[in-house]
Amino acid sequence: MSSNQIEKSVTLAAPVSRVWRALTDAQEFGQWFGVALEGPFIEAETVRGKFTGPLDEAVIEQYQRQAGLEPAPVNLPQESSTFCTVQTIEPERYFSFRWIPFGIDAQADPHNEPTTLVEFRLEPVADGTQLTITESGFDNVPAHRRARAFLMNTGGWEGQIRNVKQYVERD
Template sequence: MTDRIEKTVELNAPVDRVWRALTDHREFGEWFKVRLDQPFVPGAESTGQMTYPGFEHMPWRAEVVAMDEPRLFSFRWPHMDEQQKVREDWSWAVVEFRLEPTDAGTRLTVTESGFDALPPERRDEAYRSNEGGWEEQMGNIKAHVER
């Protein structure tokens, strides 16, 4: 295992289209399956409610770290325990979306780091769960921007 998850997807959409899908809170909510309360603002908290089937009981909470248009969008969010409750005594994970133009459109790379800070008994499960989640989310954004 490692401290970071990294997933890359090639998108048949221009960088500005992918940037909008990532940073417009309504559009992000469509493909990520979350209802956000307010636009993303660097340094500000982002709150909302998950709408993904089976996870509707979970709140969304993150802090926007950077919006460096059109290359980098990042936020940090809290790790959850086995009952899907935020643990304030654990460090937060950092999620980065990096966009690169390609001949066909955009290469999008998402990286989530911060798993090594979790207690050893929670680390493997959190990593596996999030790795599978990012695999699915990369498919979601691909379908969203290519339609």
């Protein structure tokens, strides 16, 4: 793993069809990810949403410290904003989108910021489904934001992989 890519993998005790639905049904995705999305995931379309989890400046400051960073200002959107732009949907195998990494960073420019590619790969295994989440393209993030975006999203994906596991295995 380099500083250009984050990769997390987990075996989920759920069939591929269940995991696929949790990843690609916008309502279900929002439940485990902590975001209220305003529309479905459709290739080449942008999806707007608002984070619903316990995000406030104190929580983000704590996450930054846990990542070994000095806390820096953030902009927590009060209203719906662009969440991602869907890239590819290959049913029950692959789903990807682009977004601004650690987009709440006060130094992020939502109109000109390079995006990273988030990929979800599913593979059936004896115990259920192997899910691999990869986020790449951090080398394109402006140098003044790169390390913070990488470290914050690394921690974020560690939490999200636990969330999706709990979500699909509860059924």
